[in-house]
Amino acid sequence: MTSTRRSFLKIAASAGGGLVLGFNWFDAVAADTLQAGGGLPALVHSSKNAAAAASVEFNSFLSIAPDGLVTILSPNPEIGQGIKTAFPIVVAEELDVDWNRVNVVQSALDNKKFDRQLTGGSGAIKHSWTRLRKAGATARQLLMQAAAQRWSVPVTELTTDKGVVFHKASNRKLPYGELVADAAKLPVPADVPLKDPKSFKLIGGTIKNVDNKNILTGKPLFGIDFYREGMLTGMIQRPAFGYKLKSVDAKAAKAMPGIVDVVTFKNNVAVVGKSTWQVKKAREALKIEWEKDGSTESNADHDRLFTEMLNGGKATVQRKDGDVDAAFKSAAKVVKAEYQCPFLPHSPMEPMNFFAHVKFGPNGPESCELAGPTQTPDMARNETAKLLNIPADKITVELTRMGGGFGRRLKADYVVEAAELSSLVKAPVKLIWTREDDMTGGSYRPAVRYRFEAALDAQGNLIGYKLRGASINAGNSTRQDNFPSGAVPNLLIDSVDHKSPITTGAWRAPITNFLAFAEQSFIDEVATAAGKDPVQFRLDLLDKAKASPTGAIKYDIDRMIAVIKLAAEKAGWGQKKGADGKAVAQGFSVYFSHNSYVAQVGEVVMQKGKPVLQKIYAAADCGIIINQSGARQQVMGGIVDGIGHAMYGNMTFKDGVPQQANFNDYRLIRMNEVPAVEVHFVDNGIEPTGLGEPALPPTGAAVSNAYFKATGQRLRNQPFINQDGFKGVS
Known part of the structure; x- marks a missing residue:
């Protein structure tokens, strides 16, 4: 982690082909070694058969050593979504190489060679799918051309498999390693053929995460593990929301063992020392006085604001179709409901941390080295450049694996803090947030309240729909073009937002993480009021949107129908009976977000008079699955996250x-x-779309709708455990 990609190639070259430096944790001949100057492990691979030549860098993504060992760079930050495994799988597939001969290396920030080098919005695979395939296919084509020249045969007569080029007509073959030197001299082809997905060997299979062994054995992979000889440790005491620093007495803290300095900046008080424990104890010894700046807010203030925004706030119309007023005036039945969610912290298991080393010249800061867990390395670099007033190209960013983030690490505030602290004490500093820092000084999911209204005609058809989103720091808290928009002839969606000093930001599946619960729970309420089956009610709306859409349709109707039917089929919708012979209470939910579609069925059974959530069935359409293992884990993880936060998560302020x-x-x-969670994927062969976030939004409603079927009580407020009359779900 302390080597750049450039130095990696330099080391390989200086080794005369006998050594290839990489990060293949599973190679039997690998031996752990500590890199000079750093505390994260590398692996050195030796080969007695390697020719006296360096690895050949075919493109930004891959290089091949003379012994056939393939090194694939994974440029996007790894946050647990499996991108460090998925990206190389795509490259290796088109390269047609043996996966056991692949080293995966996390690339540092290099936006001259890589595009969209960030993790967020579940968009990495969708964005990079074709360029990753071309990277592997281009190298494969060059190797085949080199073999064709050596054998004086047409390249069209050659095939490849597991890193070997074959000429079956003459029964000849050459491993890639013996061709790399010749291939490197050939011009790069402008266009290369890509594999037919039907011939995929790696994509769609089950492949272990490349970091599994190191995670399980405690190898230092994460930012919190990063170590640099001579670095200091820093912690910051930050004010609560709506407060400013009045005074600080640091005399006792400065006198404590191992403490190097105590500095103040931007309303913060920072302690810098030689170890985490020494710094933590010294920070506790600080005597700080804060004062209010007149903008503090409590939950009681937010309750009042929500009422005002829903009843009379100046709303911004996000979408309006048809004549809504006329539809509600003519309605045979009107259904109304409100849903509310609290602020939520991100709670990654690894708190915020980052390493920074600002280097000075005669006129001030000249360069900076950054290393740590960030979802947006380019933003981290640019924000640091602004702080230090130096060119961005004077800043390097090494990427470590992240112990979670869920959107929190999209921001660069903690990176800039580390850089500023390093510049103030003129030394390399690793900034560490404690769990309490992370939970109380972070960026939260916005608090939101929704009001829904539905107009039904005498036949139970949905003829009118209204939604108002009232939020704290969410901006537009709706997704006005998502289902059921386009399926209702008369529709009004608007939003009102309050600006608060409580900082908010993206939280896994922004906005839709709660909006989906509210919308899908309300649609269930409307279906019940109409006397219709909830699944069929949704299918009828989608059929209507397809036959006679109202306004723009910005979701794929057929893909949504497919996941609905698959989930209902796999769950045995409406047909299952429990051990007592009674029907199992099932709840349905479906949602489109981040270009993917997920439908879920929750099952609740009564045991000794108490509702028990026994299973979730999920059907997902995210296009071609890169790695079955990673994809299933993403869906299951999103569901567990969705259940937990719907049931228990609650952040309050006073x-x-x-x-x-x-x-x-x-x-x-x-x-x-x-x-229990059972996952199924729609196999439609389309290019992959996102999966890091789409499984979370539908979960809350699948649970709450099943709970209603079992108990007769609607759950409209999160967390469920705080709702009056909640009987509990175990």
Whole structure:
């Protein structure tokens, strides 16, 4: 992690072909070694058969050594979504190489060679699918051309398999390693053929995450593990929301063992020292006085604001179709409901941290080295460049694996803090947030309240639909073009937002993480009021949108219908009976987000008078599956996350001060509360779309709608455990 990609190639070259430096954790001949100057492991691979030549860099994504070892660079930050495994699989597939001969290396930031080098919005695979395939296919074509020249045969007569070129007519073959030197001299072809998906060997299979062994054995992969000889450790005391620094007495802290300095900047007080424990204890010894700046807010303020925004706030119309007023005036029945969600912290298991080393010249900062867990390395670099007033190309960013992020690490505030602290103390500094820092000083999911209204005619048809989103720091809290828009002839969607000093930001599946629960729960309420089956009610709306759409349709109707039918089929919708012979209470939900479609069926059974969530069925359409293992984990992880936060997550504020600071008072789902999860994928052969986020939004409604079927009570407010009359779901 302390070597750049450029130095990696330089080391390989200087080794005369006998050594190839890489990160293949599973190679039997690999031996752990510590890189000079750093604390993260590398692996050195030796080969007695390697020719005296360096690895050949075919393109930005891959190089091949003379012994046939393939090194594939994975440029996007790895946050647990499996991108560090998925990207190389795509390259290796088109290269047609043996996966056991592949080393995967996390690339540092290099936006001259890589495009969209970030993790967010579930868009990495969709964005890079074709360029990754071309990277592998181009190298494969060059190797085949080199073999064709050596054998004096047409390249069209050659085939490849597991890193070997074959000429079956003459029964000859050559491994890639013996061709790399010749291939490197050939001009790069402008256009190369890509594999027919029917011939994929790796894509669509089940491949272990390349970091599994190191995670399980505690190898230092994460930002919190990063170590640089001579670095200092820093911690910052930040104010609560709506407060500013009045005074600080640091005398006692400065006198404590291992403490190098105490500095103040931008309303913050930072302690810098030689070890995490010494710095933490010294920070506790600080005597800080804060004062309100007049903008503090409490939950009671937000309740009042929500009421005002829903009843009389100046709303921004996001979409309007037909004559809504006329539809509601003529309605045979009107259904109304409100749903509310709280602020939520991101709660990644690895708190925020980052390493920064600002280097000075005679006129001030000249360059900076950054290393750590960030979803947006380019933003981190650019924000640091602004802070230091130096060119962005004078800043390097090494990427470590992240122990979660869920959108929190899209921001660069903690990176800039590390850089500023390094510049103030003129030394390399690793900034560390404690769990309490992370939970109380972070960026939260916005709090939102939704009001829905539906107009039904005498036949139970949905003829009018209204949605108002009232939010704290969410901006537009709706997704006005998502289903059921386009399926209702008269529709009005608007939003109102309040600007608060409580910082908010993207939280896994932004906006839709709660909106989907509210919309899909309300659609169930409307179906019940219309006397119709909830699944058929949705299918009828989609058929209507397809036959006679109202306004723009910005979701794929057929893809949504397909996941609905698949989920209903796999769950045995409406047909299952429990051990007691009674029907199993099932709840349905479907949602489109991040270019993918996920439908879910939740099952609740009554045991000793108490509702028990026993299973979730999920059907997902995200196009071609790169890695079955990674894809299933993403869906299952999203479902567990969705259940846990719908059931338990709650962040409250009093006078701007967060009332929950650690997991002793902020409830997360526990392992014994996770139901069985069964995942199915729609096989339609389209190019891949996102999967890191789409499985979370539908989950809350699948649970709440099943709970209603079992108990007769509607769950409209999250967390469910705080709702009056909640009987509990175990």
